[in-house]
Amino acid sequence: MKKTSLILVLAFASAITILPSCKNATNMTDNNPLLESFNTPHQTAPFDKIKEVHYMPAFKNALETGRTEINAIIENPEAPNFTNTIEALEHAGRLLNRVSTIFFNLNSAETNEEIQSIAREVSPLLSEYTNDIWLNDQLFERVKTVFEANKNNGQLNKEQLKLLDNAYKGFTRRGALLSGENKARYREISSELSQLSLQFGENVLAETNDFTLHLDDEKDLAGLPEAIVEAAAQLATEKDMEGWLFTLHFPSYTPFMKYADNRALREKVFRAYSTRGNQPNIRNNNEIIKKTVALRLEKAQLLGYPNHADYVLSERMAKTPGKVNEFLDELLVSSLPFAQKELEEVKAFAQTLGFSGPLQRWDFAYYSEKLKTSRFDLSDEMIKPYFQLAKVKQGVFDLTNQLWGITFKPNPEIPLYQEEVEAFDVFDKDGSFLAVLYLDFFPRPGKQGGAWMTSYRKQHLENGNDIRPHISVVTNFTRPTSTRPSLLTYNEVTTFLHEFGHATHGMLSQVAYESMAGTSVYRDFVELPSQIMENWARQKEWLQQVAVHYQTGEPIPSQLVDKIIASSNFQSGYAAVRQLSFGLNDMAWHTISSPVNEEVYTFEEKAMAPTELFPKVEGSCMSTAFSHIFDGGYAAGYYGYKWAEVLDADAFDLFRKNGIFDRETAQSFRTNILEKGGTDDPMTLYVNFRGHEPSIEPLLERNGLVEGKRIRD
Numbered sequence: 001m002k003k004t005s006l007i008l009v010l011a012f013a014s015a016i017t018i019l020p021s022c023k024n025a026t027n028m029t030d031n032n033p034l035l036e037s038f039n040t041p042h043q044t045a046p047f048d049k050i051k052e053v054h055y056m057p058a059f060k061n062a063l064e065t066g067r068t069e070i071n072a073i074i075e076n077p078e079a080p081n082f083t084n085t086i087e088a089l090e091h092a093g094r095l096l097n098r099v100s101t102i103f104f105n106l107n108s109a110e111t112n113e114e115i116q117s118i119a120r121e122v123s124p125l126l127s128e129y130t131n132d133i134w135l136n137d138q139l140f141e142r143v144k145t146v147f148e149a150n151k152n153n154g155q156l157n158k159e160q161l162k163l164l165d166n167a168y169k170g171f172t173r174r175g176a177l178l179s180g181e182n183k184a185r186y187r188e189i190s191s192e193l194s195q196l197s198l199q200f201g202e203n204v205l206a207e208t209n210d211f212t213l214h215l216d217d218e219k220d221l222a223g224l225p226e227a228i229v230e231a232a233a234q235l236a237t238e239k240d241m242e243g244w245l246f247t248l249h250f251p252s253y254t255p256f257m258k259y260a261d262n263r264a265l266r267e268k269v270f271r272a273y274s275t276r277g278n279q280p281n282i283r284n285n286n287e288i289i290k291k292t293v294a295l296r297l298e299k300a301q302l303l304g305y306p307n308h309a310d311y312v313l314s315e316r317m318a319k320t321p322g323k324v325n326e327f328l329d330e331l332l333v334s335s336l337p338f339a340q341k342e343l344e345e346v347k348a349f350a351q352t353l354g355f356s357g358p359l360q361r362w363d364f365a366y367y368s369e370k371l372k373t374s375r376f377d378l379s380d381e382m383i384k385p386y387f388q389l390a391k392v393k394q395g396v397f398d399l400t401n402q403l404w405g406i407t408f409k410p411n412p413e414i415p416l417y418q419e420e421v422e423a424f425d426v427f428d429k430d431g432s433f434l435a436v437l438y439l440d441f442f443p444r445p446g447k448q449g450g451a452w453m454t455s456y457r458k459q460h461l462e463n464g465n466d467i468r469p470h471i472s473v474v475t476n477f478t479r480p481t482s483t484r485p486s487l488l489t490y491n492e493v494t495t496f497l498h499e500f501g502h503a504t505h506g507m508l509s510q511v512a513y514e515s516m517a518g519t520s521v522y523r524d525f526v527e528l529p530s531q532i533m534e535n536w537a538r539q540k541e542w543l544q545q546v547a548v549h550y551q552t553g554e555p556i557p558s559q560l561v562d563k564i565i566a567s568s569n570f571q572s573g574y575a576a577v578r579q580l581s582f583g584l585n586d587m588a589w590h591t592i593s594s595p596v597n598e599e600v601y602t603f604e605e606k607a608m609a610p611t612e613l614f615p616k617v618e619g620s621c622m623s624t625a626f627s628h629i630f631d632g633g634y635a636a637g638y639y640g641y642k643w644a645e646v647l648d649a650d651a652f653d654l655f656r657k658n659g660i661f662d663r664e665t666a667q668s669f670r671t672n673i674l675e676k677g678g679t680d681d682p683m684t685l686y687v688n689f690r691g692h693e694p695s696i697e698p699l700l701e702r703n704g705l706v707e708g709k710r711i712r713d
């Protein structure tokens with residue numbers, strides 16, 4: 001999954017170059033580069049001077065400084081006001097944020113055992129620090145006083161009001177307004193919920209690890225690609241076994257279901273996968289789910305919300321469960337007929353290959369893959385020679401230049417945490433300095449998988465000065481070899497655009513307060529700037545600028561571009577319905593008005609019934625392994641994946657109408673959305689740009705889910 005940031009979110013923390021107010025007299029506190037002013041270009045992190053040994057003393061010092069700053073707010077003899085309480089909270093913990101930001105960014109991009117061990121040591125200290133802030137009654141009293149006095153008095157500007165509101169909600173959404181028994185119960189529920197979520201996750205992991213399929217007859221491998229067979233052989237060797245070992249982890253499970261000719265084995269693996277957490281053993285998640293949703297309901301009601309979804313969505317662009325359900329239903333009505341048609345196509349195709357009887361869940365991926373190959377004849381290997389990383393990078397820079405006039409200049413003076421990272425000074429169209437940009441492309445043993453954007457410093461104002469951001473894009477693209485440059489798959493090209501979209505959100509930020517800068521927006525809004533960029537990868541005009549054969553210099557053939565676009569819509573109806581089924585299930589669990597007494601499977605079956613396309617499989621259950629919502633922060637939020645797609649398609653539709661390089665449209669996107677960060681309600685920002693609320697039509701059209709407009713090969 002693509003992610004925007006791995007930084008631990010600290011209470012009211014900011015970054016920047018403030019010297020600590022007090023210093024311990026230990027060696028590692030003196031001359032500790034993390035605690036001193038950054039004497040580097042644009043005050044970038046002095047990676048060349050920071051050593052592992054500096055982190056722990058810096059954390060301890062910064063935690064102490066943060067506490068001193070918080071205490072100073074609480075003990076301030078002056079009456080609480082916006083400056084001495086709300087702004088002071090925003091600024092408290094800056095040093096801590098600076099240290100944490102560098103540390104956790106490196107723990108993702110360039111870690112080692114020492115850093116990992118520091119992370120384990122420091123994480124509880126950081127949670128304790130944030131808890132001490134949010135649960136502090138005296139601090140809340142001051143915030144509440146300022147909130148009551150200022151929320152309607154017309155003295156504060158829009159951004160200040162938003163900061164005030166965020167601070168107040170930060171406390172009240174954690175139970176600060178509760179008293180006596182209710183407060184105690186709230187804390188009890190919170191701690192019980194975190195235990196349940198841990199237990200849920202551990203059960204899913206144990207169930208996933210528990211199953212292996214051990215094959216010793218080569219015949220059973222029929223259909224599987226060589227690389228998959230090799231990986232299975234290696235896994236067997238690692239466990240001192242003969243033959244081949246397959247597991248329920250994605251890199252093994254997904255290709256097995258797609259390619260294995262042996263139907264009985266596919267069924268066996270599918271049944272193992274889909275019954276995780278629902279088997280009669282100690283890892284059964286049924287009671288955990290019922291307890292979790294009951295406690296979430298009780299917690300929401302304590303805080304004055306009808307249910308958990310209402311509680312979550314009040315801080316989202318979608319706002320209410322009614323709006324989300326309406327959205328999911330609307331998409332379902334449009335997608336379902338296509339999904340049914342796609343299923344029929346797969347059935348018909350399977351029959352041409354000799355299949356008979358009802359098509360089961362363990363047949364769908366297998367025959368779909370065969371249908372896709374016969375229809376498109378397209379592979380990564382055919383596309384890659386046209387996408388050299390260096391050219392794609394230039395193409396992405398040129399695109400941002402065409403849209404906003406931004407330019408990029410390598411700055412070799414900026415210290416790096418790894419020599420292959422690139423650092424750029426980024427300039428605005430008038431030549432003024434905009435941001436520092438780090439690009440870190442290739443996999444290394446100390447780097448997490450996937451791709452993400454993060455920042456080492458966020459844009460904000462400090463004493464009226466515009467402090468510009470330091471943004472980083474980290475990916476795991478194919479490394480160059482001695483004979484070939486780095487060549488990207490099409491998926492990697494869109495990933496680059498996606499993360500670069502997040503980066504522009506960070507680089508173009510123009511706000512007063514760091515806690516609202518760039519990507520600090522509601523979760524169902526944050527993927528708009530990233531996903532909209534992916535649209536250019538579907539535009540011939542842009543693709544032909546960047547896609548040039550690395551040996552012959554020939555631009556990508558037009559036919560190949562058509563195929564790429566058409567194949568990306570393969571089974572888009574089915575994919576949509578599947579996502580919607582998860583979203584509906586999530587919403588059902590979190591809009592209950594009383595605890596659930598029936599079986600988890602029965603509850604889920606009702607919620608997902610409108611999306612069901614296959615015969616029932618006894619014992620299988622989606623919820624008992626639905627980690628996103630029971631162990632991953634997506635409760636009442638799964639709809640967000642589709643929501644973001646609707647937004648980006650609808651927003652890009654304006655570019656399609658005005659021209660995909662239209663400066664005026666780009667400028668409006670910049671001033672109304674990218675610059676604004678979290679300073680205003682996202683729907684307001686969106687409507688300011690688009691002229692109306694998002695409509696699902698452009699997404700349906702893009703995915704070929706509109707009758708008569710389906711793109712076919």
Ligand SMILES: [Zn+2]
Pocket residue numbers: 002003004498502527530
């Ligand atoms: Zn993203």
